[in-house]
Amino acid sequence: MRPEKTFMRFRLILLASLISIVTSLNTGFAQNLLMIRVENPFPETMVALQAAIQAQGYTISRVQRVDVGLTKSGYQTDLYRIVFFGKADEIQKLSLKYPTLVPYLPLKIVIFAEGEDTLILANNMTNLDSFFRKRELRRYFRQWSHDTSRILERVATTAAD
Amino acid sequence: MRRININWAINVVSLLLGCVCSQSVFANNGTNIEKGLSLYQQHCFVCHDSEGRGGVGTPLSLSSFINSVDDHYLSQTIRLGRPGRVMPAFESLGTKNIGYLIDYMRSWTGIRPAAFPSDPVSGNTKNGQMLYQKHCANCHGKNGQGGQGTGVTFSRTRDLPIMAPALNNKGFLQAARDTLIEKTLTEGRQGTPMTSFTESGLTKKEIKDIVAFIRTFETTSEHKENQIKLASESPVIVRESSYDLDQTVENLKNSVIGHNLKLIRVQQLDQGFVPENSGNKKQIIVYSCGFNFLYEALKTDPRVGLFLPCRVTVVEHKGKVLVMSVNPKRMSALFNNNELDDMCNQMHDTYIDIIEEAIL
Numbered sequence: 001m002r003p004e005k006t007f008m009r010f011r012l013i014l015l016a017s018l019i020s021i022v023t024s025l026n027t028g029f030a031q032n033l034l035m036i037r038v039e040n041p042f043p044e045t046m047v048a049l050q051a052a053i054q055a056q057g058y059t060i061s062r063v064q065r066v067d068v069g070l071t072k073s074g075y076q077t078d079l080y081r082i083v084f085f086g087k088a089d090e091i092q093k094l095s096l097k098y099p100t101l102v103p104y105l106p107l108k109i110v111i112f113a114e115g116e117d118t119l120i121l122a123n124n125m126t127n128l129d130s131f132f133r134k135r136e137l138r139r140y141f142r143q144w145s146h147d148t149s150r151i152l153e154r155v156a157t158t159a160a161d
Numbered sequence: 162m163r164r165i166n167i168n169w170a171i172n173v174v175s176l177l178l179g180c181v182c183s184q185s186v187f188a189n190n191g192t193n194i195e196k197g198l199s200l201y202q203q204h205c206f207v208c209h210d211s212e213g214r215g216g217v218g219t220p221l222s223l224s225s226f227i228n229s230v231d232d233h234y235l236s237q238t239i240r241l242g243r244p245g246r247v248m249p250a251f252e253s254l255g256t257k258n259i260g261y262l263i264d265y266m267r268s269w270t271g272i273r274p275a276a277f278p279s280d281p282v283s284g285n286t287k288n289g290q291m292l293y294q295k296h297c298a299n300c301h302g303k304n305g306q307g308g309q310g311t312g313v314t315f316s317r318t319r320d321l322p323i324m325a326p327a328l329n330n331k332g333f334l335q336a337a338r339d340t341l342i343e344k345t346l347t348e349g350r351q352g353t354p355m356t357s358f359t360e361s362g363l364t365k366k367e368i369k370d371i372v373a374f375i376r377t378f379e380t381t382s383e384h385k386e387n388q389i390k391l392a393s394e395s396p397v398i399v400r401e402s403s404y405d406l407d408q409t410v411e412n413l414k415n416s417v418i419g420h421n422l423k424l425i426r427v428q429q430l431d432q433g434f435v436p437e438n439s440g441n442k443k444q445i446i447v448y449s450c451g452f453n454f455l456y457e458a459l460k461t462d463p464r465v466g467l468f469l470p471c472r473v474t475v476v477e478h479k480g481k482v483l484v485m486s487v488n489p490k491r492m493s494a495l496f497n498n499n500e501l502d503d504m505c506n507q508m509h510d511t512y513i514d515i516i517e518e519a520i521l
Contacts, residue, residue, distance in 0.1 A: 032494075032495035033464065033467070033495055033496075035207050035464070036207060037206055037207045037208075037210070037211075037216070039211060059433070059434055060433075061432065061433025061434050062432075062433050064470065066455070066466060066469070066470070069425070069450060069452065069470075070452055070455065070456060073423075073452040075317070075452060075453075075456040076317055076318055077316060077317045077456070077459065078315065078316035078317065080316070080459070080463075080466060082466055082469075082470075084433070086434065087434075088431065088434035088435060091430065091431055091434060092431060092434075092435075092440075092441065095430055095431075095441070095444055095476075096441075096478075099476045099478040099483055099485075100397050100399055100483075100485060102430060102444060102474050102476055102485065103397050103472070103474050103485045103486055103487045104396075104397075104487065105430060106430075106433075106434075108467070110464070110466035110467055112316065112463060112466065113315075113316060114216050114314070114315055114316055114463070115216075115315035115316075117210070117216070119207070119216070119217075119463070121464055121466075121467065122467070123467050123492075123495070127396075127495065128396055131395060131396050131397075
């Protein structure tokens with residue numbers, strides 16, 4: 001086997017396994033949080049994340065620049081942002097019908113630099129199943145969980161390309 | 162792919178090709194290592210880095226660590242995790258997969274140390290306690306609870322480049338044999354803040370005393386019970402206001418400031434989704450932040466952004482004005498982090514205070 005070929009294989013393994021991170025977050029504690037590490041610096045990863053959210057059919061309503069607030073207050077920190085997103089019709093409809101869901105809307109993804117890598121994480125909304133015992137909501141939670149996983153998967157794939 | 166460390170990649174590659182023959186353990190072991198790599202990428206990479214250099218978790222690939230612990234320690238650590246110290250338990254992976262993971266981790270250096278003897282190390286726990294408080298408590302905590310925060314961070318300054326692990330941890334105590342702890346104290350871990358205590362002048366006997374003392378750390382099931390309690394909390398805090406929506410929002414702003422938080426923004430829930438000046442004016446979010454608290458929380462666990470910034474929501478629903486926030490206690494059950502649990506309790510109480518001040 002030529003070395004380049006072996007490296008290609010590594011890339012494939014890595015890619016395959018990054019994807020499985022998001023599809024197989026079902027061991028013990030891990031399932032509650034959807035979390036990936038991307039071996040790319042923050043700025044590129046942030047662009048990839050925003051594109052992935054949009055590609056999944058969601059609107060980004062705001063990006064909270066946590067690091068800017070901290071730095072202005074004199075605390076030293078690397079880049080740390082929170083991306084809020086959702087679908088207008090879902091947010092309008094569900095917030096009227098289930099007001100106690102509102103504190104969890106819009107959806108959010110946290111993204112921060114860790115050295116030259118970037119970590120991304122999101123709450124798995126199916127965590128709320130046991131509280132909101134409504135079939136309709138559970139369907140949304142499952143959908144959001146699935147979509148969030150797809151978004152992370154897409155970011156991981158972009159980074160591996 | 163950016164930044165594949167050539168050294169270990171070549172190491173693994175040659176192992177895959179079966180050409181590192183000096184290590185008989187690895188001969189023809191390529192597929193196991195490959196399976197282990199894939200499992201590592203799925204389950205460990207996110208916290209320990211692709212080359213095991215650490216992150217939310219401690220470094221794993223330093224030779225002073227990986228060459229100084231036996232397979233028993235690794236497999237038990239993976240199986241049991243570190244309850245309350247972020248590291249999840251991977252019991253469900255099963256023995257075979259854990260074996261592959263270890264084969265992969267061994268490929269970082271190509272060395273697999275022999276098992277540590279399981280004989281207990283006996284010593285004077287009283288003297289051990291005294292020595293522990295003098296030499297170890299600074300980093301590992303008075304009760305062995307570990308440093309503030311875990312692992313390595315590249316993102317903000319903390320007391321140490323690698324935070325000292327918890328030693329009073331059930332997962333650690335069950336994984337580490339006395340003889341392994343003894344060796345760790347004797348040799349230290351080069352490249353980390355954990356130095357050799359033989360070099361700093363402790364005698365063999367004194368080290369044994371400390372090991373005996375570490376064994377006395379309580380191993381109650383407190384963490385598990387606490388987790389169950391947290392997980393049964395409601396995910397939202399809800400109160401009804403006796404004022405109308407506008408007045409409630411005004412009260413809330415004052416209440417936030419009165420609690421020494423910085424008011425960041427007041428906005429509609431659907432802002433950013435609908436054109437400006439339209440949308441639902443009866444769903445208002447008040448964002449605020451206590452930067453000092455936020456900073457401490459991030460040092461403790463960089464994942465806390467999931468329930469930050471502080472946010473209180475006011476909604477008019479069927480003639481009632483509801484004031485709500487997420488319940489940090491319920492959120493903290495997702496993180497397997499004792500330190501964070503304490504902070505979340507504090508946040509929970511602050512939310513209640515802020516909300517009640519605004520509605521009464």
